[in-house]
Amino acid sequence: MLPMKRLALIFILFLAAVSERDVQAQTVDAIRDYTMVIEPLSTECDRVRIVGDRCGPMLSVVYIGEGLSGRRLFTTLVAQPTTTFNNGGSSTTMIRANVFSGINGGANTATLAVADSNTATGTQVHAAAAACEDLTYDGYDDWHLPASHESVSLFQARAHFGAVATVWTSTEIDQYHASAFNVSTKVLTRQLKNSSYPVQCVRRDSASVVASVSCDTVTALGQTCSNGNVVYAGHGVSGDSLFTTSFLLPVATFNSGGTSISMIRTNVLSGINGAANTATLAVADSDTTTGIQIHAAAAACHTMSYGGYSDWYLPGAAEAVTLFVNKDSLPVKTGIIWTSSEVSQSSARMFNIGTGAVTSASKSGYSPVQCVRKQTVPGLAPPVNCGNVTTNGGSCAGGSVLYVGVNDTEKRVYTTAFKFPSAFWNSGNTTSSTMITTGRTSQTDGEANTAALAGADADTTTGTQIHNAASICNQMSVGGFIDWYLPAIAEAEFLYANRAGLPAIGAIWSSTEASQTAAISLTALGARSTLGKATEINVQCIRKEDALPP
């Protein structure tokens, strides 16, 4: 029996080997039945696919791309005749309709079409809006006069229809003026309502646009998603991934265009939290004139639905730094845009994408708008580990954080790989008598200074005015860290002393207060300098953690 058992065991092993080879040679395959229907070329506008495609029974309706209200947009092959925004009446008889939306031309048109444009007896139509409202063109009767920003689709598709230079929009500015849009240059201008321009009516598709490529899947800076015109702009400074459009919206005013005397202060001052700023501005009255006057730039982003997303907002002044830092990988590399950060009753902050500089400007000034949105993209979360960086200037957390060195309290100090644009130490208020003494005079404890300043009113003016520089550091989330603060003056000097591996920092604010009206800054040469709190210089946030054990 013994020889037979041994032979049997050998045979089992041989069988196993055969079985394994059989699996290795496995083929995978699949067969599936498909049916395709090839149809005659349709004239229905719901079926068009490519910008410039024509539809309608006479093929004279032109698809001009996805609009800013979440629907596909069409226009007429030929513009409607020249007419006035109002009925042609003179300035003295004009009526303010309070139709300000830059996005929702359909609602604007519906309102204007029934609103009296003139104080003369009887109802005088708004001629340009009525021209679209009453239009039946190539089988469609749902036309409207495009709103100011909605008109950007006309600019983008101008090669595909008989575009004329300047056309009316349905966006009013004030009692006497409305916006006209130059289809060739994308410029909005302020025109008297009794001026005459052609009308380029548009209509919207019936179905909402759905993002064809989810922005959850982006992996690289500058990568497009959604409809191909939504771009990943990099890690934002509020912790999420930031997205923007591949184009600037046309110019707009920060407010509705009202003059300084009637402007309203909103106290929307955050440099970091543009989403909250925008939500507040979008419903706040910008002007003491009768009725609600919108904040045009913020409202444009707030009401925009584009690429399948409707969570767009106007970035805060400091938040916009991402658009500058990563501009080389983004389609929009220049432009002075509105931010959602107010300065005062009459001014707000603009951001220069090309230089990273922030300036203040009158709310009634015109500047382009660059809407952004943020979302968490799991694959883009920066690795939160900076403990292994030991070289001055060494980067971590996805490159957004730099190691500075170990300070005299044995803490490892880090800063951001970028500097924030210039900011006020206070909210920008220049009236000394209303400034508030905070008592945050520590020269070494920036962490405590910042925490206190971020929660303190900077000004006795009605409402709460933030301490701008400290709030930027206090609110930001970069590299996965949320413990940033504005350095006290001695900590700023530590930064300067270890500047060898760091990018040029320049003059920066410290969190150390000097008096009711002044705080201490560090010059580009490393010297202390006491400056008025409403001075604008850069902000360089830092954070610290326990040093590694030896």
Add this chain to the structure above:
Amino acid sequence: MSRFLKYVLPLLMTSALAATSVHAEVTLHLYGYAGEAVDAVIDWGTPEGNAGCQRIVKGSGQTITCALTQEGTSVRVSGVVPQFGPGEFAPSGNTVSRVVSWGSVGLKSLDGAFRGNNRLIAVPITVPTTVVNLNRTFQNASTFSQNLSTWGMALKNVTSMTDLFDGALSQTTDLSQWCMRNFDEKPVGFMGRSAGRYPLMHNIEKNHPRYGECGVSLPANLPGNAEITIPFSFNLKSGLQIWSNAPSQTTVNLVTFDVVSGALPPGLTLDPLSGVISGTPTTVGEYAFKIRVRQN
């Protein structure tokens, strides 16, 4: 002697009968299949069984019952057994409670193998790739609940599964990764002939087999409609799904595509490597075709 050694230990079954008597009865159906004869030797596992029961089966095959086995006894069958089961017309199949190994007896058919067997507890977690016939294998085995999802890719050569789980009421096997390359549609009675005979997985849609597919799935649909003169493009690869039990070397980079029947609409072509159907349709009409994807 040398012939016996050649086929030693190919099929191993364990008898664990419910009877408490010293002796228990086992019925085996050992048959030829598709012209191939059976040539088997049975080791009944007990001296009494081997002395008192038939041990040699040759030719077209036969059904053998041995009443001299014992509870817990292992019965071994060696040689050539093309079909382990009675086929279509017998009311019941083998009465074993476990099959420990299929061995290598050239098994091609399990037709009716465990039909009506309410003792059956377990069979091997895979099945020989030589098997082509699973007709009635578990029909009416109403208490058999073993998960057979691991048989998936080993079924690549099976061509018939009529009434496979008809009346196998306790079955919950996830069949979604069973290789069904030889089936355009559900075999008759595959998951029960009628209400009351359906296995439990009948009502779990996601666990149903994917007919015509083995290790890889094509997109469920193409864009259904296109228009003449409008350029059309669709990438089959982008919707391709590799099954988790596919061979490890399977990758979308190595698959090829072809049209195996019917024809694409005039003007459209299929790139065999990229899997892109593209072109400009030229002729109005409805076009049906089958597309195959495979990796050898």
